Amino acid sequence: MTETGREDIREKVLPVNELIAYQPGTVASRMLVFKKAGTITLFSFDAGEGLSEHTAPYDAVLMVTDGTAEVQIAGTSYTVKTGEMIIMPANKPHAVFAHERFRMILTMIRE
Template sequence: MSELFEKGAILNMTEMVDYSAGGIISKQVLKSDAGNITLFSFDKGQGLSEHTAPFDAVVEILDGEAEITINGNPLLLTTGQTVIMPANIPHALFALQPFKMLLTMIKG
């Protein structure tokens, strides 16, 4: 586990990942048998193509603006907003502007 995510310390997730020109950065915060938490940054125009996951996932937008499509339904999310992506339902993400998110995946 990276020392970046020290347990028992106050963490500012928005400041713990930078943007990468034309890229996507991911940093694993926690991982256990119950699920995992990952911090991401996406530059404008970047995204994740449609896919499914076998468990529910919570996306919290920490900075910026993203379009998250769940089962064909596009949703516009901005800083401070959260959406729950249900297990086994197709979803995709696209950066309308550079954005950072915290992804929490819980295994059922």
């Protein structure tokens, strides 16, 4: 454990899809890295769940680690599958929707 009470996951081989479980009827998240330079957060989405349209002041990289996601960026819809990623540009409205369960890593890089 670290001084914050969180498990220290540095210098460990991490089974990404085992770090965040699916939870019925919800979107679950687990922040792995929180630094001034950016964040890395794991998400799991149950089928039918999503994140409503919003904007972020920084580019965000969404990488699907399990399943398929629908990502909308400024009104254009994209399908992203296991092993694929998409960069959501800063200040453009975007949303994420799960037609089926999926997991992703979201990396935000601050300028």
